[in-house]
Amino acid sequence: MIRPGLRLRAFAARWCSERTLERLIDPVIADLQAEYAAATDIRRRWLALLAGYIAFAKVSVWCAMSGGSGMRKNWTQEDHSGLVRVLWRSAAAILCLTLLIWLPEASSMRYMLEALGSDANRVRLMTYLLPSALPLTLPIGLAFGAALGAHGRTPSRRLVGAIMLVALATAAASLATMAWVIPASNQSYRVAMMRQAIPKGERELSFGELKRELATADVDRGKRLSFEFHKRLSVAGAPVTFVALALVLVIRRRLWRTVSVAAVVAASFGYYVALWLANSFTKDGVLSPQLGAWMPQLALLLTTIVVGIPRTINRRRA
Amino acid sequence: MARRLPHPPRLSTVESLILELLIANDEAMYGLQLVAASRRRLKRGTIYVTLGRMEEKGFITSRLEPAPADAGGLPRRLYEPTALGRRVLAAWTAAAQHFSPRFAQ
Numbered sequence: 140m141i142r143p144g145l146r147l148r149a150f151a152a153r154w155c156s157e158r159t160l161e162r163l164i165d166p167v168i169a170d171l172q173a174e175y176a177a178a179t180d181i182r183r184r185w186l187a188l189l190a191g192y193i194a195f196a197k198v199s200v201w202c203a204m205s206g207g208s209g210m211r212k213n214w215t216q217e218d219h220s221g222l223v224r225v226l227w228r229s230a231a232a233i234l235c236l237t238l239l240i241w242l243p244e245a246s247s248m249r250y251m252l253e254a255l256g257s258d259a260n261r262v263r264l265m266t267y268l269l270p271s272a273l274p275l276t277l278p279i280g281l282a283f284g285a286a287l288g289a290h291g292r293t294p295s296r297r298l299v300g301a302i303m304l305v306a307l308a309t310a311a312a313s314l315a316t317m318a319w320v321i322p323a324s325n326q327s328y329r330v331a332m333m334r335q336a337i338p339k340g341e342r343e344l345s346f347g348e349l350k351r352e353l354a355t356a357d358v359d360r361g362k363r364l365s366f367e368f369h370k371r372l373s374v375a376g377a378p379v380t381f382v383a384l385a386l387v388l389v390i391r392r393r394l395w396r397t398v399s400v401a402a403v404v405a406a407s408f409g410y411y412v413a414l415w416l417a418n419s420f421t422k423d424g425v426l427s428p429q430l431g432a433w434m435p436q437l438a439l440l441l442t443t444i445v446v447g448i449p450r451t452i453n454r455r456r457a
Numbered sequence: 458m459a460r461r462l463p464h465p466p467r468l469s470t471v472e473s474l475i476l477e478l479l480i481a482n483d484e485a486m487y488g489l490q491l492v493a494a495s496r497r498r499l500k501r502g503t504i505y506v507t508l509g510r511m512e513e514k515g516f517i518t519s520r521l522e523p524a525p526a527d528a529g530g531l532p533r534r535l536y537e538p539t540a541l542g543r544r545v546l547a548a549w550t551a552a553a554q555h556f557s558p559r560f561a562q
Contacts, residue, residue, distance in 0.1 A: 142530055162509040162519075162534075169531040170489045170501065176530065190501065197502030 143175050143188055144168035147195055159202055167194045218298045221288065225302055229284025236276040237269070244268050251332070260331070267328035270320045277313050278377035279407045281306060282385040286399040289389045299386060306382035314375035318346040341367045362428050366421045369432030370414070377410065380439045387447040406442065410435050466514065466541075468549045471507050474498060476516060476538055476546040485520070485535035508536055516542035 144167075151164045171191025178184040245265040252261070285302055294302075326343040330336060341363055344352060353364045384406055388399045413435035421431035468476070478494050479486060486494070488508060492501045499507075511517045518539050521532045538546075 144531075148531075162512070163505045165531050166488050166505050166508075166534045167501075169533040170487070172530045173533060174489070194502040197500075198505060201503070201506050 142172050144171045144191060144195070147192075151195075151199065155202055163198050163202065164195070167191065167198050170194070218295055218301070221294055221298045222301050222305075225284050225288030226305065227284075228287045229281045229305075232283035232287075233276050233280030236280050237272045240272040240276060241265075241269055244272075264328060264331055267324040267331065270316055270324045273316050274313050274321070274374050274377070275411070277309050278381040279403070281309055281378050282381035282403045282407070283400065285382045286385040286389050286403050287396065289386060294386075294390065299390070302382060302386065303379070306378045309378040310376050313378060314372070317371040317375055322348075346371070362421065362424075365428035366418065366432050369429050370418075373432045373436045374414070376436055377439075380436060380443065381406070381410075384439060384443040384446065387443050406439065410439055413438055466516075466545045468516075468545055469507075471499065472511055472516065473546060473549055475504075475507065475511065475536075476542050479517065479536060479538045480543060480546065485537040487522075487533050487535060491536070511542070512536075515539060516545060 148160075148164060148168050152160060155164060168191070171187065171194070174187035174191065175184055178187050245268055248261065248264055248268070252264075285306075289298075289302070322339075322343045322345045326337075326339055329343070339348070341349075344364075344367075346368070349364055349368050353361060353368065356364055381403070385399070385403050388402050417426060417431035417434045420426040421428050426434065474495060475491060478491055482490075482494070488504050489501060492499045492504055508517065508519070512519055516539060517536050519534050519536045522535055523532065
């Protein structure tokens with residue numbers, strides 16, 4: 140039987156330096172194994188595993204975010220500064236975009252409250268609106284950060300891999316936001332606004348609730364619920380495709396900075412127009428809910444491949 | 458021109474807590490033992506980062522425990538304070554006691 144944590148260690152060994160492995164990762168794995176071996180029943184074993192994995196995740200995040208002292212395997216100072224540049228620019232872009240979307244929405248809320256004659260707490264209502272902006276701003280902001288941070292340089296494969304890992308982590312965070320946080324905050328917003336209990340709409344159902352409703356829904360409602368379910372999965376993957384497109388534009392095409400940013404803006408706009416169109420087509424029965432929800436992602440992926448291919452072909456011909 | 462004195466070694470709250478625990482315990486301790494002894498003031502996800510930093514500063518030293526009897530598991534790392542660590546903690550404690558009446562207002 141494989142001891143718990145050994146796969147994690149093998150994974151970490153691909154990314155971390157010997158010293159990081161020895162001083163940070165190995166002690167965490169050793170603790171996990173010792174606690175697991177000492178656990179007397181299955182519940183304690185699971186708890187030991189959970190605590191060990193959380194500790195491992197924290198150490199990994201620290202390794203990823205620091206690294207100034209050569210913590211990562213084969214990382215150069217250029218790689219490190221490149222990643223920091225991309226992360227800072229992404230964070231700034233995400234913050235600006237979120238404020239840009241959230242503030243007008245929050246300010247228009249005042250008129251709604253007046254129209255409804257509601258005296259709900261405005262600060263709390265504004266907080267409920269915040270998560271809804273994230274699935275939109277995370278992928279676009281990250282793509283901006285990648286395009287601006289990697290521009291004008293030739294990033295190493297390690298750096299590109301790290302940026303894609305950040306995109307994957309963002310996609311996971313986006314999925315969690317769309318699966319649980321947004322439905323809960325949407326429903327809380329509606330209840331706080333109306334000052335009474337309201338039945339949940341499709342967008343207020345969590346993943347589990349969507350699945351349960353899907354099992355019993357009629358054909359029409361089933362289509363809408365299915366689209367909602369797949370749309371959340373598809374939009375959660377947007378950070379990965381957006382960042383891939385941004386990197387292809389900057390690295391393969393070597394476009395000017397302004398053109399790269401404009402291309403990311405155009406792709407973002409196109410993506411959300413495609414999602415809106417897919418929603419309409421699904422409602423009209425032209426597309427199946429699954430295909431409709433995934434169509435924008437597939438289109439973006441195809442664009443990334445097409446944009447990336449010609450240079451590869453040219454290189455081979457040369 | 459007056460020559461600047463070198464900065465004395467700095468000790469964060471967490472670092473001083475770790476040194477206190479290690480000095481109070483006569484034997485070398487594991488990371489998890491430190492977490493347990495600290496009554497939740499130390500977190501298991503970040504303690505090794507602090508311990509690594511303290512080792513780089515020379516406040517503590519570490520060694521691997523003998524390999525576990527049931528082969529296959531990773532050996533755990535044991536930590537001990539160094540003479541420098543003891544001196545720095547003593548200096549910081551003395552400084553804290555000296556300044557505490559003013560800060561305690």
